[in-house]
Amino acid sequence: MEKLNTLKDEILKCVKCGTCRSVCPTFRVIGRETASARGKLTLIDAYLKGEIGLTEEYQRHIKECTLCGACRDTCPKGVNTVKLYNSARADLIEKLGVPVTASIVFKNLLESGRLMDMALKIATRLQGLIFKDASVESGLLSRFSLPVIGKGRLLPPLARTFFLDLPEVKGLSGPARTKQVKVAFYAGCGINYLMPEVGKASIDILKKAGVDIIVPGSQVCCGMPAFASGDAAIARSMALKNLEVFEAIDCDYIATSCATCGHGLKHMFVDLLSDSPDLKRRVEAFSAKVKDITELLVKVLGFKAEIIEAGVKKTVTYHDPCHLNRAQGIRNEPRELLKGNKNIAFREMSFPCSCCGLGGGLSIANYDLSIEITKRKIEAVRDSGAEIVATACPGCMVQLRDGLHKYGVKARVAHVVELI
Ligand code: SF4
Numbered sequence: 001m002e003k004l005n006t007l008k009d010e011i012l013k014c015v016k017c018g019t020c021r022s023v024c025p026t027f028r029v030i031g032r033e034t035a036s037a038r039g040k041l042t043l044i045d046a047y048l049k050g051e052i053g054l055t056e057e058y059q060r061h062i063k064e065c066t067l068c069g070a071c072r073d074t075c076p077k078g079v080n081t082v083k084l085y086n087s088a089r090a091d092l093i094e095k096l097g098v099p100v101t102a103s104i105v106f107k108n109l110l111e112s113g114r115l116m117d118m119a120l121k122i123a124t125r126l127q128g129l130i131f132k133d134a135s136v137e138s139g140l141l142s143r144f145s146l147p148v149i150g151k152g153r154l155l156p157p158l159a160r161t162f163f164l165d166l167p168e169v170k171g172l173s174g175p176a177r178t179k180q181v182k183v184a185f186y187a188g189c190g191i192n193y194l195m196p197e198v199g200k201a202s203i204d205i206l207k208k209a210g211v212d213i214i215v216p217g218s219q220v221c222c223g224m225p226a227f228a229s230g231d232a233a234i235a236r237s238m239a240l241k242n243l244e245v246f247e248a249i250d251c252d253y254i255a256t257s258c259a260t261c262g263h264g265l266k267h268m269f270v271d272l273l274s275d276s277p278d279l280k281r282r283v284e285a286f287s288a289k290v291k292d293i294t295e296l297l298v299k300v301l302g303f304k305a306e307i308i309e310a311g312v313k314k315t316v317t318y319h320d321p322c323h324l325n326r327a328q329g330i331r332n333e334p335r336e337l338l339k340g341n342k343n344i345a346f347r348e349m350s351f352p353c354s355c356c357g358l359g360g361g362l363s364i365a366n367y368d369l370s371i372e373i374t375k376r377k378i379e380a381v382r383d384s385g386a387e388i389v390a391t392a393c394p395g396c397m398v399q400l401r402d403g404l405h406k407y408g409v410k411a412r413v414a415h416v417v418e419l420i
């Protein structure tokens with residue numbers, strides 16, 4: 001990862017045209033220059049020139065961002081804003097250290113899969129004391145105000161049995177058994193701890209597509225949450241661990257059903273693990289195998305959704321995760337799969353690519369801003385008239401469910417693989 005002070009030329013590319021303001025979800029809500037890419041670049045420039053220090057205000061403005069990438073993609077001068085923000089966040093951690101809570105979570109838990117598992121298994125037993133069933137789809141509400149979480153926020157319950165512990169998944173951890181296409185499945189924390197049903201649907205659809213599946217049990221968090229918070233050292237440890245786990249497997253592809261994990265495995269790993277020619281070669285070989293499950297099904301396997309007997313049609317709309325649409329350029333594949341199901345009447349919502357509000361750690365750093373960004377998305381879902389919002393990222397699913405509950409819109413959230 002490049003140091004912030006080596007990116008001065010990237011800042012100089014900005015001509016202050018303000019185009020980025022028109023697409024920025026945080027600017028739309030806050031309406032202040034510092035919320036936009038142009039404002040953040042001005043602040044970083046002033047910091048690098050020594051005109052301002054690492055004040056609380058500076059830190060807040062750097063974190064008031066979902067890292068959605070809309071500003072980068074719309075910038076006529078090609079300023080890589082997201083690269084600058086990531087380096088600015090890493091610079092904060094380097095100078096100020098990792099916040100205590102994040103340090104506990106990332107360093108002592110996420111880096112070691114076993115500790116994370118143990119801690120969350122205890123939490124699974126305790127969640128009924130802290131949360132009450134929200135009587136809406138897959139959701140718990142905090143009974144009282146909690147640090148970071150607050151009160152009245154809809155959270156997904158921890159799974160009773162984590163995806164990687166399911167007997168049918170453990171049975172897939174051995175070597176591939178046939179000579180057909182061999183696919184290793186990367187679950188990620190969202191699917192493993194919160195949504196094993198999405199993992200099971202992914203395995204089922206890959207089986208239907210006729211591939212040999214391997215699910216390595218020793219995989220760990222991809223490191224994207226740590227990376228977004230600026231803790232590049234922990235993210236690097238996680239990337240290296242996963243690289244070693246998947247290198248030990250004979251597979252043609254590595255599939256994931258999480259847009260954020262896919263972006264991390266394809267791009268962040270290369271960013272973090274290219275510090276020696278040998279490691280660079282290894283990580284590039286690894287990343288070349290990574291496919292989002294929709295990309296693998298449509299582009300590689302030529303999978304057509306099963307022709308189901310036409311029945312009662314469900315109206316479905318689709319939310320583009322930023323980490324799939326912008327970060328990986330995958331827009332058509334999920335839609336193609338959904339439209340292939342005869343029992344789906346597909347309805348495009350307005351601004352399907354606008355950010356749901358979760359990304360960049362914003363839902364932890366500033367939940368009120370994060371859920372206010374979600375409002376626009378929920379209004380678009382409501383106006384589409386869809387009964388189901390499909391998407392391809394467990395993180396977006398969590399945010400959409402919270403937003404639907406908060407703004408009183410009746411729709412169900414599902415992953416694409418659960419609908420085909
Ligand atoms: S669109 Fe690009 S060049 Fe224009 S103000 Fe934003 S970052 Fe600068």
Ligand code: SF4
Nearest residue numbers: 024065066068069071
């Ligand atoms: S990455 Fe997204 S939220 Fe952050 S400044 Fe750019 S457009 Fe705004």
